[in-house]
Amino acid sequence: MGLEHLANALTLTNLALALFGVVAGTVIGSIPGLSATMAVAVLVPITFSMAPASALILLGAIYTGAIYGGAYSAILLNTPGTPSAIGTTFDGYPMAKRGDGDLAVAIACFASVFGGIVGALALLLLAPPLSSVALAFGPVEYLWLSIFGLSLIASLSTGNVLKGLAGGALGMLLSCVGVAEISADIRLTFGVSPMIGGIEVVGALIGLYCIPVLIDLVATPERHLKVEQGVRAVRVREAALIAWRSRLNLLRSSVIGTVIGILPGAGGSVAGLVAYSEAKRTARPDQKFGDGEPDGIMATESANNATVGGGFIPTLVLGIPGTPPDAVILGALLVQGVRTGPTLFDGGGSIVYTFIFGLFIATILMLPTGLLIGRYAYKTIVTIPKTILVPAVGFMTIIGTFAIRNSVSDVIIMIVLGSVGWVLSRFGFAASPIVLGLILGPIAEQGFVQAWIIGDATGNLAGMFFGRPISLAIIAFTILSLVYPVIQSRRAKRTLATQANLND
Amino acid sequence: MIETTAKTGRKDVGTLIIASLLIGLGLITLYDVTTYSDSDSVVFPSFVAYALIFCSVLVIIYSWLKPNPHNGFGTGDWWRRFLLVASMLAACLAMPLSGFLPATAIAFAGGLIAARHEGWDARSAIIFALSGVFIMAGFYSLFRFALGVPLP
DSSP: OOHHHHHHHTSHHHHHHHHHHHHHHHHHHHSTTOOHHHHHHHHGGGGTTSOHHHHHHHHHHHHHHHHHHHHHHHHHHSOOSSGGGHHHHHHHHHHHHTTOHHHHHHHHHHHHHHHHHHHHHHHHHHHHHHHHHHHHOOHHHHHHHHHHHHTTHHHHOSSOHHHHHHHHHHHHHHHHSEEOTTTOOEESOTTOGGGGGOOOHHHHHHHHHHHHHHHHHHHSOSOSSOOOTTOOSOOHHHHHHHHHHTHHHHHHHHHHHHHHHHSTTTHHHHHHHHHHHHHHHTOOTTOOTTSSOHHHHHHHHHHHHHHHHHHHHHHHHHSOOSSHHHHHHHHHHHHTTOOOSHHHHHTTHHHHHHHHHHHHHHHHHHHHHHHHHHHHHHHHHHHSOHHHHHHHHHHHHHHHHHHHHTOHHHHHHHHHHHHHHHHHHHTTOOHHHHHHHHHHHHHHHHHHHHHHHHHHHHTOHHHHHHOOHHHHHHHHHHHHHHHHHHHHHHHHHHHHHHHHHHHO | OHHHHHHHHSOOHHHHHHHHHHHHHHHHHHHHGGGOSOHHHHHHHHHHHHHHHHHHHHHHHHHHHSOOTTOSOOSSOHHHHHHHHHHHHHHHHHHHHHOHHHHHHHHHHHHHHHHOOSOOOHHHHHHHHHHHHHHHHHHHHIIIIISOOOOO
């Protein structure tokens, strides 16, 4: 690693590619249904004729831009543009509804840039040692990681934890629909052939988050978002100040995002949710997560963008993609004849270090471009009449869901799930636990069955599930995340009682 | 005051019905797993089904003892909600027969009518119809030609 690699990354071509990638990624990522994976996949063919480092810079820029772009629709429409932005809806949409959408968009931009830089720094400085973390994760660690993720239901359920747990179980059942990954049994389709393909996560996500909003929007004549009088398009300075005040949250969430990004299969959605939960767990008493708390947006957005750099670590060092877009990028590299592995950092160092510096540049470019695009996205969504917004978003949900697998059945499932989700939400069953179950169900099932088979074969089932150090650490964190909110709430009640006594 | 007391005393019937349906779903799953050939496919859905039934029973008990008066469908026009969802479903059913754009035009028109509370006149109808054509054509072109999605 040296200045020559930085100079290579700063050539006019690479700068133009980084800029194009970030803008294209941001726009594609902001459209519900078009995930970061799809953004990278559709633009891969144009990289085949490029130099490997330039191709990587373009793909990395698209990826990081798309992850950030998902925040726009999450904040302004309550629909995560990409699954990574699920957590952004929790506080972003309430902020937009009360007239702070411009601030939320700017906060998301600062957090994404910060997270992206932390992830890229980890890739630059710690790639080889950190990649060994990914190798230490076996099936049982994935099982416990998914259970840790499911324990977040407790913090994601607004009001009623029991309903949250029931929703999580419903989500996991939905994840079982279709052909079983391990044994190829056809499950829970009840003879309906379009169900054999299972429930597509992104389509389900669009349905569960977007359709209820549309149903609520058409029912009453009220405006969709509150418009604040005399407010500029994007409140950059205010957002920067909030981000600076919450730097610890930003740093913690970015580290969480980087580490989860390293784990193959976990991805930005899990990272965002884990970081959100940690931010909520360590919140001050005056912070109200779920009601438009800026720290919630910062946690999710910094973590999901940190997974970009984190995910490249096992991809480049081990040839194991950390996230789905990394798998597409890995394929593109193989087409170009680039062999990933530790030697890439030694023999072919020029490619990888030029790319890492390119990723830094792309992430930094995301700040002006993100704020600029955010300004227009916010103004458009706020000023557009509801009469045209509703059918336009409805059309986007149909085309976006169809595009994932070219399947009309997916669109029907999306609409039905969304309508059911609306009814459920009206009776206190939130969408987030269902989505969490849907995402983590397959990871938990695969980890459980594989760990069971290995434990059974070695005659040490208990040791397999409870005897490995990383598993024990994750179990400890899970217990902590379940017990800590209870302790915290009791402590808060005790403090309030003491204060009341003192006042008396 | 009397109204509030009456509202608080009312049972949360919606939650009770939903939780009962979830129990039913759990029982159907437990029946379905008996048809699987491989035991590896059985363990996870069975476990989740038991968890769903258990949580739903607790939800019923909790909601019976402490009903939440805020739960419910709230105010708003039902025909607009139905029109929105029905037009989107109709678009899906029409898609294999008529192609993507004519089918989604049904959903778009349904959404326009459902969302318009201010009433219609010839000018607004033309403006919104034209806007719809532009939006649909724009996104269709993006997906069909730029992103290469094989839209029917």
